[in-house]
Amino acid sequence: MKQIHLGAFEINGVNLTSQGLWARPDHHSVRYKDIDYWIELARLLERGCFDFLFLADSYAYPTLHGETPGFVFEQAAEIPKNDPMLLIPALAAATEHLAFAVTTSTTFEAPYSNARRFATLDHLTKGRVAWNVVTTSSPVVGDLFGHDRFVPHDERYAIAEEYLQLSYALLEGGWDDDAVIADKERRIYADPTKVHRIVHHGKYFDVEGYFNSEPSPQRTPVIFQAGASSSGRAFAARNAEAVFLQGADAATLKKQVSDIREKAAEVGRDPQSVKTIVGLSVVVGESKEAAQRKLDDYLSYVHEEAARLYYAQMTGIDFASLDPNADLGSIPTEQGRTQVERYAGKSVREAAADFIRHGMREFILLGTPEEIVDQIQELVEATDIDGFNYTPFVSPGSYEEFVDQVVPELQRRGLLRTAYEPGTFRERLFGAGQRRLPDSHPGAAYRHDSLAVTR
Amino acid sequence: MKQIHLGAFEINGVNLTSQGLWARPDHHSVRYKDIDYWIELARLLERGCFDFLFLADSYAYPTLHGETPGFVFEQAAEIPKNDPMLLIPALAAATEHLAFAVTTSTTFEAPYSNARRFATLDHLTKGRVAWNVVTTSSPVVGDLFGHDRFVPHDERYAIAEEYLQLSYALLEGGWDDDAVIADKERRIYADPTKVHRIVHHGKYFDVEGYFNSEPSPQRTPVIFQAGASSSGRAFAARNAEAVFLQGADAATLKKQVSDIREKAAEVGRDPQSVKTIVGLSVVVGESKEAAQRKLDDYLSYVHEEAARLYYAQMTGIDFASLDPNADLGSIPTEQGRTQVERYAGKSVREAAADFIRHGMREFILLGTPEEIVDQIQELVEATDIDGFNYTPFVSPGSYEEFVDQVVPELQRRGLLRTAYEPGTFRERLFGAGQRRLPDSHPGAAYRHDSLAVTR
Numbered sequence: 001m002k003q004i005h006l007g008a009f010e011i012n013g014v015n016l017t018s019q020g021l022w023a024r025p026d027h028h029s030v031r032y033k034d035i036d037y038w039i040e041l042a043r044l045l046e047r048g049c050f051d052f053l054f055l056a057d058s059y060a061y062p063t064l065h066g067e068t069p070g071f072v073f074e075q076a077a078e079i080p081k082n083d084p085m086l087l088i089p090a091l092a093a094a095t096e097h098l099a100f101a102v103t104t105s106t107t108f109e110a111p112y113s114n115a116r117r118f119a120t121l122d123h124l125t126k127g128r129v130a131w132n133v134v135t136t137s138s139p140v141v142g143d144l145f146g147h148d149r150f151v152p153h154d155e156r157y158a159i160a161e162e163y164l165q166l167s168y169a170l171l172e173g174g175w176d177d178d179a180v181i182a183d184k185e186r187r188i189y190a191d192p193t194k195v196h197r198i199v200h201h202g203k204y205f206d207v208e209g210y211f212n213s214e215p216s217p218q219r220t221p222v223i224f225q226a227g228a229s230s231s232g233r234a235f236a237a238r239n240a241e242a243v244f245l246q247g248a249d250a251a252t253l254k255k256q257v258s259d260i261r262e263k264a265a266e267v268g269r270d271p272q273s274v275k276t277i278v279g280l281s282v283v284v285g286e287s288k289e290a291a292q293r294k295l296d297d298y299l300s301y302v303h304e305e306a307a308r309l310y311y312a313q314m315t316g317i318d319f320a321s322l323d324p325n326a327d328l329g330s331i332p333t334e335q336g337r338t339q340v341e342r343y344a345g346k347s348v349r350e351a352a353a354d355f356i357r358h359g360m361r362e363f364i365l366l367g368t369p370e371e372i373v374d375q376i377q378e379l380v381e382a383t384d385i386d387g388f389n390y391t392p393f394v395s396p397g398s399y400e401e402f403v404d405q406v407v408p409e410l411q412r413r414g415l416l417r418t419a420y421e422p423g424t425f426r427e428r429l430f431g432a433g434q435r436r437l438p439d440s441h442p443g444a445a446y447r448h449d450s451l452a453v454t455r
Numbered sequence: 456m457k458q459i460h461l462g463a464f465e466i467n468g469v470n471l472t473s474q475g476l477w478a479r480p481d482h483h484s485v486r487y488k489d490i491d492y493w494i495e496l497a498r499l500l501e502r503g504c505f506d507f508l509f510l511a512d513s514y515a516y517p518t519l520h521g522e523t524p525g526f527v528f529e530q531a532a533e534i535p536k537n538d539p540m541l542l543i544p545a546l547a548a549a550t551e552h553l554a555f556a557v558t559t560s561t562t563f564e565a566p567y568s569n570a571r572r573f574a575t576l577d578h579l580t581k582g583r584v585a586w587n588v589v590t591t592s593s594p595v596v597g598d599l600f601g602h603d604r605f606v607p608h609d610e611r612y613a614i615a616e617e618y619l620q621l622s623y624a625l626l627e628g629g630w631d632d633d634a635v636i637a638d639k640e641r642r643i644y645a646d647p648t649k650v651h652r653i654v655h656h657g658k659y660f661d662v663e664g665y666f667n668s669e670p671s672p673q674r675t676p677v678i679f680q681a682g683a684s685s686s687g688r689a690f691a692a693r694n695a696e697a698v699f700l701q702g703a704d705a706a707t708l709k710k711q712v713s714d715i716r717e718k719a720a721e722v723g724r725d726p727q728s729v730k731t732i733v734g735l736s737v738v739v740g741e742s743k744e745a746a747q748r749k750l751d752d753y754l755s756y757v758h759e760e761a762a763r764l765y766y767a768q769m770t771g772i773d774f775a776s777l778d779p780n781a782d783l784g785s786i787p788t789e790q791g792r793t794q795v796e797r798y799a800g801k802s803v804r805e806a807a808a809d810f811i812r813h814g815m816r817e818f819i820l821l822g823t824p825e826e827i828v829d830q831i832q833e834l835v836e837a838t839d840i841d842g843f844n845y846t847p848f849v850s851p852g853s854y855e856e857f858v859d860q861v862v863p864e865l866q867r868r869g870l871l872r873t874a875y876e877p878g879t880f881r882e883r884l885f886g887a888g889q890r891r892l893p894d895s896h897p898g899a900a901y902r903h904d905s906l907a908v909t910r
Contacts, residue, residue, distance in 0.1 A: 012575070014644060023642040030637050030644075033578040033671075035548050059567065059667060068665065070647030073634075080635075080645070080669035082575040083568075089545035090579070093490050108565065112514065112599045113538075120467070120537040123488040124545070144567045146661035179528075180535075182485050187478040187758075189469060189485075190535070192525030206601035210523065212514060214535035216488075303642075 001414050004380060005242075005275060005387030005429060007054045007101065008045050008399065013081035017359030017391065019310050020075050020303035027394035033082065035090050042091040044396055045098055048403030049417050051428060052099040052130065053091065054224075054389055055084035059108070059145075060138040062309035064318055069309070077306040078313065085117065092125040099425035101130035101224050106163040107156055108136055108145050111205055115170040118221045119213035127217030127424030127435060132224040133239070135160050138313065157231040162202045164223075164239050168443035169198045171220045174211030176448070190214070218424050218435055220443050228342070237263030238442055242275040242429065244389065246342045246362060253278060254383040269440045275429055279362030280388035282372050284401045291366035298393040299357055307356040319352035361391050373409040380415070456869050459835060460697075460730060460842030460884065462509045462556065463500050463854065468536035472814030472846060474765050475530050475758035482849035488537065490545050497546040499851055500553055503858030504872050506883060507554040507585065508546065509679075509844055510539035514563070514600075515593040517764035519773055524764070532761040533768065540572065547580040554880035556585035556679050561618040562611060563591055563600050566660055570625040573676045574668035582672030582879030582890060587679040588694070590615050593768065612686040617657045619678075619694050623898035624653045626675045629666030631903070645669070673879050673890055675898050683797070692718030693897055696884065697730040699844065701797045701817060708733060709838040724895045730884055734817030735843035737827050739856045746821035753848040754812055762811040774807035816846050828864040835870070 014022040014029050022029050031037035045053060061079035062072045072079065088100045100121070104114055121129040135156035136142075179194035200207045225240035227233060236243045243260050247253025261271035283298070285291030312318040317331055328351040329344040343351035358364065365375045379385060392398030410416035421428065424435045437443045469477040469484050477484050486492035500508060516534035517527045527534065543555045555576070559569055576584040590611040591597075634649035655662045680695035682688060691698045698715055702708025716726035738753070740746030767773040772786055783806040784799040798806035813819065820830045834840060847853030865871035876883065879890045892898045 020642070022644060023639045025639060033669075035544060035579045039548065059571075061665060061667070068652075073645040073647040073650050074643045076644035079665060079667060080630075081667045082578060083572050086541070086544050086572065086575050086579060089490060089541050089543075090548040093494065093545040093548065109568070110563065110565075110600055113564070116514075117538050117541065120541045123537060124490045124541060140664060143663040145565055175535075184478045184480060184485075187475070187756075188529045189477060189531035190528040192528040195528050197523075208598040209595060210516060210534060212516070212534060212536045214488075 001377070002380070002386075003417060004376070004385075004410070004415055005051045005277065006049070006416065007052045007277065007387065007389040008041075008050055009054050009056065009279065009389045009391040010041075010084075010395075011056045011081065012084040012087060013078065014076035015078070017361060018299070018302050018393065019077040019306035019359070020301045021298065021393060022076050024298070024301055024394055026397050029395055035087070038087050038091055039094045041396060041399065042095050042098055044399050044403055046095050048399070048407045049411070049420065050098060050390075051387070052101050052425065054101045054132065055087065055103065056132070057081075057084045057103040058105075058134075058136070058138065058141070060136075060140045060313055062306070062313040063140050064309055064312050069305070071303060071305055072309060075303045075306040077303070077310055085121070088121055088129065089124050092121075092128060097128075097420035099128040099130060099222075099428070100125060101132050101222070103132040103134055105134050105136040105141075106160040108141065111163050111166045112170065112207055115167050116212050119171060119211075119216050119219075122216035122218050122221055123213070127426070129218070130222035130224050130242070130425060132226070133160065133164065134226070137316075140313065153229065154231050157227075157235050159204050160235060161238070162204050164443075165446070166198075166200045166202065166205050166207060168220060168446040169200055170207075170211040172437065172443050173446040173448070174198055174213075175215050177215055180214050218426050220437050222426050222429065223443075233260065233263060236260060237269070237274070238267050240274055241426070241437075241441070242277055242386075245276055245278045245385070247278060247383070248342065248362065250379055250382045253379070253385060257384050267442075270438060273430065273438050273440060275386040276384070277387045277389050278385055279360065279391050280376075281361050281364045281391045281393065281398075282402060282406060283364070283366050283393070284369060284372065284405050285367065288367040288371065295364065295366060295393075302356065302359075304356050307359065308352070310359070311352075311355050319348055319355075322348045324349035324352075363388075369405040369409045372406055373413060373415070376410070377413065377415060456832070457835070457841075458872060459831070459840075459865070459870055460506045460732065461504070461871065462507045462732065462842065462844040463496075463505055464509050464511065464734065464844045464846040465496075465539075465850075466511045466536065467539040467542060468533065469531035470533070472816060473754070473757050473848065474532040474761035474814070475756045476753065476848060477531050479753070479756055479849055481852050484850055490542070493542050493546055494549045496851060496854065497550050497553055499854050499858055501550050501875075503854070503862045504866070504875065505553060505845075506842070507556050507880065509556045509587065510542065510558065511587070512536075512539045512558040513560075513589075513591070513593065514596045515591075515768055516595060517761065517768040518595050519764055519767050524760070526758060526760055527764060530758045530761040532758070532765055540576070543576055543584065544579050547576075547583060552583075552875035554583040554585060554677075554883070555580060556587050556677070558587040558589055560589050560591040560596075561615040563596065566618050566621045567625065567662055570622050571667050574626060574666075574671050574674075577671035577673050577676055578668070582881070584673070585677035585679050585697070585880060587681070588615065588619065589681070592771075595768065608684065609686050612682075612690050614659050615690060616693070617659050619898075620901070621653075621655045621657065621660050621662060623675060623901040624655055625662075625666040626901075627892070627898050628901040628903070629653055629668075630670050632670055635669050673881050675892050677881050677884065678898075688715065688718060691715060692724070692729070693722050695729055696881070696892075696896070697732055697841075700731055700733045700840070702733060702838070703797065703817065705834055705837040708834070708840060712839050722897075725893060728885065728893050728895060730841040731839075732842045732844050733840055734815065734846050735831075736816045736819045736846045736848065736853075737857060737861060738819070738821050738848070739824060739827065739860050740822065743822045743826065750819065750821060750848075757811060757814075759811050762814065763807070765814070766807075766810050774803055774810075777803045779804035779807070818843075824860040824864045827861055828868060828870070831865070832868065832870060 176194035225236040226244035283291040631649035680691040681699040700711040738746040
């Protein structure tokens with residue numbers, strides 16, 4: 001039985017994916033502005049042998065036809081929301097093993113400063129950082145950043161591809177591994193023959209010069225990606241080291257797992273060099289029925305209109321404006337194909353009902369710890385999935401429940417580590433010694449000597 | 456006798472302003488990649504009742520005629536250098552009172568994400584953050600960010616002015632003070648009538664939408680600025696709450712202090728609402744002569760060529776290419792007037808000798824703790840300066856020397872607090888209750904209701 005990888009899915013805001021749950025007395029997310037709230041969570045995750053804390057992000061908030069209704073603010077639906085990257089240094093200092101994945105967008109952040117931020121984080125965390133690469137389709141964000149045009153989906157991925165090539169050039173090619181000597185006796189900090197000028201003149205970016213940051217433990221952060229559209233999947237197959245899949249059942253998930261491995265192999269990568277992750281929520285109860293009642297109670301706090309607009313924000317699709325019997329997958333949308341494809345074959349009515357209830361949660365498992373771990377084990381065996389991004393209902397309650405009751409059962413069956421091995425996040429995913437991108441990853445080609453990438 | 460404000464001048468890299476000192480056995484800056492190095496420093500500063508840690512930054516490194524000579528890397532002259540903002544969350548979590556000022560550039564960072572980062576920091580630090588606003592003149596940085604044109608000096612300040620107006624609109628005008636209710640009983644997080652859409656269509660920036668971050672303790676971070684050119688000074692007079700001055704002697708400094716106060720009054724601000732800060736280094740010894748020997752030993756590590764290129768990077772002026780007898784102030788330069796005006800009336804030879812020896816240090820005071828505090832006291836009395844940015848030679852040695860020997864003498868004479876008052880950084884600078892920008896500050900005009908700023 002292979003061991004699973006375990007992440008915790010979070011956002012630096014008031015609601016996660018269930019808009020309205022902030023108001024529960026047992027949900028303490030209103031403390032999100034307080035670093036102690038996050039430090040307590042990080043230490044809890046480390047007690048539960050989690051691999052990583054995953055920090056989602058977007059500058060977007062729900063808007064329909066240019067308007068943001070009042071209930072969006074009343075329910076704190078995606079707004080307010082603070083920068084998540086700035087949590088990581090404090091959490092890294094308060095933990096020893098937990099890794100941190102954080103989202104930044106190739107559509108709105110400058111590549112050079114983004115690369116320097118990740119290099120800095122990799123230094124400060126001693127190699128415990130991952131980058132969740134997203135492209136931004138939201139016109140709301142376009143308005144906030146003053147972009148005067150909507151970037152079409154496929155072009156966003158073309159930009160992202162060039163962005164990553166440039167990031168690899170900086171992170172992998174800027175300094176050789178042995179460039180820094182720091183020899184005080186000889187008064188030589190770095191060997192200038194091993195620091196390389198990056199020359200990138202592409203279609204979207206022009207960068208010439210040296211990278212500010214010296215080599216960090218992992219160099220390129222572990223690359224996460226979640227795109228489920230065809231261009232998103234192709235991008236993930238080329239670049240991602242961990243992908244978030246969206247299978248709502250074991251059969252779909254299994255297909256997605258093998259599909260991403262095949263696509264990675266097609267571009268010359270080791271198919272096992274891409275870890276597959278899917279969303280997981282659990283509700284522990286003395287029985288499935290008791291857990292179901294608890295789940296219903298959680299979901300009774302979801303604000304339906306806020307959930308509908310949250311979906312519209314991500315996809316451009318307003319359930320209320322569509323024929324309830326139409327096939328949702330047939331609705332054309334420039335934006336948010338990931339979220340639409342999740343409901344392939346479902347009617348608008350079914351999709352709306354499911355999304356309003358569950359938000360972006362994937363598997364929701366109910367029952368006793370044994371029953372839950374049975375289901376996890378079956379899912380892993382049936383699909384070859386590598387791990388889960390645990391999505392809480394309330395915090396820290398959902399985490400405590402999982403760490404105190406489910407984790408011991410996972411460990412008893414050999415599904416989860418019982419202690420951390422030392423090493424970087426990449427080593428935890430791919431084995432001791434694998435601190436750097438593997439040779440079959442396209443980023444590895446950017447090592448050595450000066451580079452001139454011109455397209 | 457008024458109490459002084461005390462900052463520590465640092466950079467997230469290997470050398471501060473004396474290129475080459477990294478190699479000293481008693482200088483531990485090679486540990487800059489280790490968060491523990493910074494946590495130890497922050498706690499030491501807090502023990503010494505410092506007001507703030509000041510983190511300088513630039514993406515630039517020394518380049519002359521498009522070339523970066525090998526000795527730049529050998530001496531780690533401004534490169535490598537990591538992102539400094541990412542130190543703050545960890546240091547805030549490890550301290551209780553120390554504030555943090557960090558540099559970002561209005562030339563290269565997007566205003567919306569920059570404002571969200573500072574709002575996030577203000578939340579996480581509970582109001583202990585300041586923004587050192589810089590404009591970037593370096594063509595090196597332009598090449599790294601793909602800007603295809605050199606931004607002329609005065610236009611850079613016009614951009615900065617609009618950037619700050621937009622930042623005030625987001626930070627001060629996005630949410631009313633009482634917008635967040637977080638009433639779980641009534642299930643109302645924020646009052647939508649108190650969250651305002653920002654509409655800014657200016658000459659340089661277009662931003663429309665809501666600000667992601669809810670009100671933080673200080674809202675706008677304390678604004679620091681260092682521009683010494685006429686447009687820089689005008690910008691500081693309008694916007695800065697603390698300015699770094701560059702007087703090399705008491706008479707010049709006194710003139711600068713009164714000049715900035717006058718200029719602030721001219722634009723309708725309280726002249727005391729701008730604190731004046733100047734650089735300070737000290738070397739403690741049993742006598743002035745002993746301290747001088749210690750200083751000479753420090754400076755013997757300066758690499759002359761690296762220092763010369765460091766100056767050229769900041770100013771565009773290469774001492775070696777000029778007539779040594781020419782008046783440096785007469786040399787035309789688009790870039791770096793701040794650094795040139797520092798040597799007004801000096802010949803190229805004198806300026807070069809001074810800069811190579813001292814870097815950007817202002818006052819260097821030598822002697823016993825008593826002799827040093829005598830000089831500080833005289834300087835404060837003669838110039839009305841409000842505080843000092845302490846610039847170490849070695850770390851943590853220069854800090855330990857100051858905290859253990861000079862601080863007690865400052866405290867004995869009532870020149871420095873003996874314990875921290877509670878409150879935000881702005882309150883520490885301007886008094887209890889002054890958490891927010893004062894009404895006479897231009898940022899205060901951006902409060903209340905929806906804003907339409909169109910120029």
